[in-house]
Amino acid sequence: MILIDGNELADEIKEKLRIEVSELKQNGIHPKLTVILVGDDFASKKYVNNKKMACEYVGIEQGMIELGVNATEEELIMVIRKLNSDESVHGILIQLPLPKHIDVYKIINIINPNKDVDGFHPENVGKLSIGCEGVIPCTPNGIMKLLEKYDIDVRGKNCVVIGKSDIVGKPISMLLLRESATVTVCHIETRDISNITKQADVLIVATGNPGLITADMIKPGVVIIDVGINRNEYDEVCGDVDFEGCKNKASYITPVPGGVGPMTIAMLMENCVKAARGLENKGEKKYV
Numbered sequence: 001m002i003l004i005d006g007n008e009l010a011d012e013i014k015e016k017l018r019i020e021v022s023e024l025k026q027n028g029i030h031p032k033l034t035v036i037l038v039g040d041d042f043a044s045k046k047y048v049n050n051k052k053m054a055c056e057y058v059g060i061e062q063g064m065i066e067l068g069v070n071a072t073e074e075e076l077i078m079v080i081r082k083l084n085s086d087e088s089v090h091g092i093l094i095q096l097p098l099p100k101h102i103d104v105y106k107i108i109n110i111i112n113p114n115k116d117v118d119g120f121h122p123e124n125v126g127k128l129s130i131g132c133e134g135v136i137p138c139t140p141n142g143i144m145k146l147l148e149k150y151d152i153d154v155r156g157k158n159c160v161v162i163g164k165s166d167i168v169g170k171p172i173s174m175l176l177l178r179e180s181a182t183v184t185v186c187h188i189e190t191r192d193i194s195n196i197t198k199q200a201d202v203l204i205v206a207t208g209n210p211g212l213i214t215a216d217m218i219k220p221g222v223v224i225i226d227v228g229i230n231r232n233e234y235d236e237v238c239g240d241v242d243f244e245g246c247k248n249k250a251s252y253i254t255p256v257p258g259g260v261g262p263m264t265i266a267m268l269m270e271n272c273v274k275a276a277r278g279l280e281n282k283g284e285k286k287y288v
């Protein structure tokens with residue numbers, strides 16, 4: 001079994017970006033990401049802090065706008081419109097989840113797609129589905145980079161994705177299709193999941209259920225990408241896959257933590273730098 005090291009690749013990518021950012025600065029371009037945080041959710045604050053540390057390392061300036069938990073949709077929209085027209089801001093990130101009274105899809109729609117460094121705007125989602133260049137969501141992009149780094153070719157392979165969220169399951173399915181994988185997407189309503197997971201050459205799990213995938217559900221030699229971030233009964237961070245049970249049956253496996261998580265942040269940094277260079281949204285069709 002080969003352990004897929006997300007920390008190592010994320011560090012390599014951030015190091016390259018750090019050099020790129022210092023060159024951009026010499027040419028008068030100062031990449032800037034502004035994060036909007038609504039409310040005081042503990043986990044969100046932690047994620048925002050991780051992003052801030054990565055920005056500091058890479059040399060991206062980080063703006064922070066904090067709104068109270070009772071902020072209205074209109075207030076948030078006004079803030080986004082202001083950032084859209086602020087030329088010093090290249091990336092806008094709205095930390096999710098938003099409080100329940102705010103319609104997240106309405107809000108995402110307001111962001112200038114060129115500054116949408118999460119890749120959640122419908123224009124970027126559309127470009128991803130038809131194989132045009134656009135901003136790619138960070139977690140799925142990070143997964144594809146890990147597969148590439150470890151020379152795992154998905155062309156023609158049975159790739160099974162568990163989870164169909166807009167953030168992970170759907171975009172990773174699209175990216176795998178781009179690379180001509182045969183993709184099966186499972187979710188909470190899927191019947192007899194283990195019958196499907198046993199066919200997987202590559203298994204990508206993003207559900208938020210610790211220990212969902214066990215050794216009896218996989219075939220020998222499978223590549224396992226565990227996206228889940230959960231807490232186990234000992235309050236330790238763990239994924240959706242029973243790592244200890246599956247590791248010796250898999251050919252490659254990502255650990256949690258240290259697998260997909262660090263890549264998500266590295267890809268966010270990459271999206272910010274691309275946005276600052278104006279490279280992200282040419283819209284050319286590149287994939288069939």
Ligand code: NAD
Pocket residue numbers: 139162163164165166167168169186187188189190193206207208209212227228229230260261262264
């Ligand atoms: P989500 O709640 O939006 O979606 C979960 C998906 O899993 C749904 O499509 C649901 O149908 C499916 N699902 C739930 N239980 C299932 C079950 N028992 N069997 C089959 N399918 C099931 O979640 P999300 O935002 O996609 O996140 C999923 C997990 O990935 C979470 O643990 C989250 O913390 C983690 N995550 C990690 C990163 C990272 O950087 N590593 C990024 C985003 C999300």
